[in-house]
Amino acid sequence: MKKNLQIRLLVIVALAAVSAISFWMQGINLGLDLQGGIHLVLQVETQEALTEEVNQVRDRLEAVLQDEQIPFSQATVDDELRIEIRGVPADRSRDARRALETSAVNWTLRSQPGENGVDFILEIMAAARKALLDLTVRQVREIIQNRVDQYGVAEPSISVYGSGDVQDQIILELPGVEDFDRVIDIIQNTAKLELKMVHPDGPREFESEAAARAAFSGGFPDDQYEIVRLRDRTTGPEPRYMVVRKAAAITGQHLKNAFRSEDPLTGASEVSFFLNSEGVQLFSDVTGRNVGGYLAIVLDGEIRSAPRIESKINTESARITGNFTADEADDLALVLRSGALPASIVILENRSVGPSLGLDSIRSGVSASLLGLVLVVVGMLVVYRFSGVNAVICLVLNLVFLLGALAYLGAALTLPGIAGIILTIGMAVDANILIFERIKEELRRRKGVNSAVDDGFNKVFSTIIDTNTTTLVAAAFLFQFGTGPIRGFAVTLAIGLLANLFTATFVSKTLFRVILGQLKVERLSI
């Protein structure tokens, strides 16, 4: 046997072996649509975090001006998140500018003459704005990752993407998860915990917001108190409202830990949380100053309960009660542990697939693949007889390479991906057909078998490159355009085409050389 031929055969066998081993060792990952699971596209409402930050800066600036005893008529945030500080007396405007500049570093500061004195307008710088939004998305991503890990998902995949200036969308894939609603709740729960003092005067609960407002005849100072809905399942379905201080005494940032516990008397599930040292200090201060008052436990803008403060409390733990089921209490503790989301998230897309539909898809996919394979193999053998065997070997090798590459790359096999395999089966023999037909044509021109085969391969080579390239171009755009399952298809198709290029030109030619060179075949069965 010629050395060149030996090397060729060695290359083929080695590649096939590597593919087979890779397939054997790694197996093929099934996509979400086949094994079941959740695919979510989440939008982080970064604007919320920005608004929050701007309001905090406003509060800070207000405090700074008050500290420096610089008078002003008002400090507000406008619709475009600019801070306007109006009515600084002209003689103090220099002091005001210095104070504002030092306490709002990443902000641009403009001043203009206003109705009574000088007005200052501050706007956050573009770079700082972007940094803040990026940070928000990153925090949200980490918190979601944390929650998903704690819930116990085997191989979650989380990635940030987006087309705008700030990438503010998160794609989350959770294979094998069945409790769609529960997991979505855990992810989406903002989990913003705040402890707020209830207004000391008047009754505690009201039946409507209007009633609450009316009870404080002439109104309560809007910038210090707010009306919050009470969600307590023990009081029935009717909504109740309470008036509480806007500023939280203690927030989720002061939390150290949280877990589900049981009421020692009733055995009902509840959530215990533990405060860090700063939180304990704040807790003891606020309870000490307000003995006899009520402290509202506000979760995501709703009051869960508002127990009476009997005495100054020095302990580090507190409880959230509210008729939870065990699962609900577990989930709430989980989200409290993982921290509050700095901005809420909106679900843009949700694809949840149960395992049975995937199983059904796999069954039909496998039977369709087998039928397609049988049809093509029989077709090739009928048309090309013994040379058909050559094409069939190429086809089988093509599939082996394809599966091996999918396993090696860890690319997930999706339902469209199965379609891609079937399509590969159909298209794989195309190049063989082009070559075989050309060989037949050369034979008809009374060429010798050897030169007919060589010419067949050489003359068709560029055509095969062309046809494969155009399909690859389409696959590339497909990959660019698609998400999840569609990408799976594009990847399968592209690998199939590349494997095809190799089998049709290299493997098939080698096989012909073996037949013609080693077996000394005089007449080609084609």
Place this chain on the structure above:
Amino acid sequence: MDIVREPKIQWLNYKWIFICLSLLLSFLGAASLVTRAMPRWESGMGPVQGVIFGLNLGVDFTGGTLVYVKFAQTPELERVRRSLTEGGLRPEEVTRFDDESKNQLQIRMAQIETDKADNLTAQSRTLFETLRQEFDSQKMGEGRLDLNNVSRSELIAKLREADSAAAPEDESLTETQRRYQEQADRLIGARTQLGGVFSDPSQLQDLDLEESVRKALDERFYLGSFSLLSVESVGPKVGQELADRAFWAVLFSLGGVLVYIGLRFQLVFGMAAIIALFHDVFITVGFFSLLHKEISLTVIAALLTLVGYSINDTIVIFDRVRENVREMRTKDLESVINLSINQTLNRTILTSGMTFLAVFALYLLGGQVLNGFSFALVVGIIIGTYSSIAIASPVVVWWQAYRENRKAGA
């Protein structure tokens, strides 16, 4: 074996028949697009929206919710539709899905406009609760769980809770947990194998379950009438984005192929190939409109694949034309093209035929989820093969004649 032995067909003599046939098919598609778009047409809309409205776009593009539900018994479509409407949902389509014996429904719901940010998930939850009220209100109650919708973790928890007394005393907690996990896996596995639903208590008989578990199943569970197999919700924003991206992806891949063909062949051939390609995609899309078949993401994937694949026959023919032009400079272009088509006819039929066989197998057995995908390819491959002979070749001849006329005129 040759499919056709040394054909000597004068293809270009029939070009008018081909053109008429293609125009007819294109016209049918266009007419269908227009008639279907008309009722939804509002003044000020561009032609692109016209095309889009003429198609039955899936939730991937319109936004909305698509739910697959499996019932234990044959469901009454009307009852499902009515109960959903009464539940405040907007079911657009309630149809049987896949084999009738599988009792599966596909329910498509339009987006409900609410100010709540999470209404995407709220819809499928409302659907589930509504169907449960409609079909299982008798069975529910007394804290019983629906075995057909219970998740693995819920099932394990409930079985343990039911059986806290029966567990052997010397068994450790982890062992108990493991034992119940195993039992739950058996149940869930059997349910999955059955397609998601136990339709009859007798289906539980053959399972290898512990006596205590059977008792717990009897006392604390019921077999619900249905189960949600999958939920796909797409918000309007994502839908619009996907539609835009699909549109551009198809356009760009046509452009990409044009550039490649332009580099490899003369411009004439490139243009002819692209015209044939547009023809293939347009007629295939027309078929989707005519038959009111749904266009989903996977159908777009099929169309893109078609862009890459259906040009192959054209390339094979044009490659041969180029070779023949080089070899016999004397003959006129028309007879060279006829000769080239004839010389490559066998491979054209065989390559398309083999791919067609594979795709047809997919169409027959691939299941309903891939139905649109395989339909697009079945139609597209036939049209694509036809067009490389019937459309691409005449275009080349005409273009060449036009150029020569201009040269002669100038």
